[in-house]
Amino acid sequence: MTIEQLNNDESRVIILKAVADAMRLKIIRMLYYHGGEMNCGEIGEQLNIQKSTVSYHFRTLREAGLTTTRKIGQNKYVKLRLDTFATYLPGFLDTL
Amino acid sequence: MTIEQLNNDESRVIILKAVADAMRLKIIRMLYYHGGEMNCGEIGEQLNIQKSTVSYHFRTLREAGLTTTRKIGQNKYVKLRLDTFATYLPGFLDTL
DNA sequence: AAACTAGTTCTATGACAATCGAACAATTAA
DNA sequence: TTAATTGTTCGATTGTCATAGAACTAGTTT
Structure with missing residues (x-):
C-alpha cells in the first residue's frame, strides 16, 4: 500500500504526521541543506538515537512518500x- | 504558554501536529473556503461528532496559533x- | 569461513492523542 | 426564575506513536 493509492485526505494526514515530529524535521532539514543523497548512517550519527529508531523514522518518511531510498552494497x-513536498507542502522546505 | 514563546522546532511540531488530523483538516478547509468567521456550532454540525470533541479540536487549533476566537453572547x-499559515505552511491552504 | 558493518524487524513499554458522556458555566428565551 | 442553548472541562477508554534492545539479514573484509 503506497501513499498514492489513498484518497486525498488520508495521504495528506499521513504526510503531515510524518513531518510532525522533531527528529524527522531534523532529518528533513539535514537532507535539504545537504542537497543530494545522504547515507543513513551519516544522518543517524548526528541524531544520538538507536539505529532501530533511526530506521523507524526513515521508514515513516519513505511510506509517506517524502523520501526515496537507494541501496548500494551495504549502504x-x-x-x-x-x-511530494511541492504538491502537499509547497514552500515548506524553505521555511526550515 | 502560547506558541510564540517556544523555540522554532517546538512550535513547528505543535503546528504540524495540529494540522495532521483528518477532522481538523476538515475544519480548516471549511473555514478557508467560507472566507470569514464561522460559528463553532455551524462547523460542528457538519462533522458528526460530539460537541466535546469539537471543542477539543478547536482548542488544539487555537493553542497551535492557527485560529483566533471571538465570543459574542453565547456564540x-x-x-x-x-x-501563521503563511509563516509555517506557506501555500498549504491553497492545496486543500 | 569467521568476524565485522549497515540496516531491518520484532516485541515491549511509556507517553500522548482522539473520542465520548456527564457535569458544569454562561448567556438567552419563555 | 426556570428552560433551553452554546460551549468548556473532566474522567475514562481506546488507540497510536516514539523509543529501545535483541535477534536477524545482507553485504564486506580478513
Whole structure:
C-alpha cells in the first residue's frame, strides 16, 4: 500500500504526521541543506538515537512518500522527494 | 504558554501536529473556503461528532496559533490566522 | 569461513492523542 | 426564575506513536 493509492485526505494526514515530529524535521532539514543523497548512517550519527529508531523514522518518511531510498552494497542512500513536498507542502522546505 | 514563546522546532511540531488530523483538516478547509468567521456550532454540525470533541479540536487549533476566537453572547466565532499559515505552511491552504 | 558493518524487524513499554458522556458555566428565551 | 442553548472541562477508554534492545539479514573484509 503506497501513499498514492489513498484518497486525498488520508495521504495528506499521513504526510503531515510524518513531518510532525522533531527528529524527522531534523532529518528533513539535514537532507535539504545537504542537497543530494545522504547515507543513513551519516544522518543517524548526528541524531544520538538507536539505529532501530533511526530506521523507524526513515521508514515513516519513505511510506509517506517524502523520501526515496537507494541501496548500494551495504549502504543505503536517502533523498527527499521534492515533488511530494511541492504538491502537499509547497514552500515548506524553505521555511526550515 | 502560547506558541510564540517556544523555540522554532517546538512550535513547528505543535503546528504540524495540529494540522495532521483528518477532522481538523476538515475544519480548516471549511473555514478557508467560507472566507470569514464561522460559528463553532455551524462547523460542528457538519462533522458528526460530539460537541466535546469539537471543542477539543478547536482548542488544539487555537493553542497551535492557527485560529483566533471571538465570543459574542453565547456564540463563539472562529477564524483562521492566515499569518501563521503563511509563516509555517506557506501555500498549504491553497492545496486543500 | 569467521568476524565485522549497515540496516531491518520484532516485541515491549511509556507517553500522548482522539473520542465520548456527564457535569458544569454562561448567556438567552419563555 | 426556570428552560433551553452554546460551549468548556473532566474522567475514562481506546488507540497510536516514539523509543529501545535483541535477534536477524545482507553485504564486506580478513
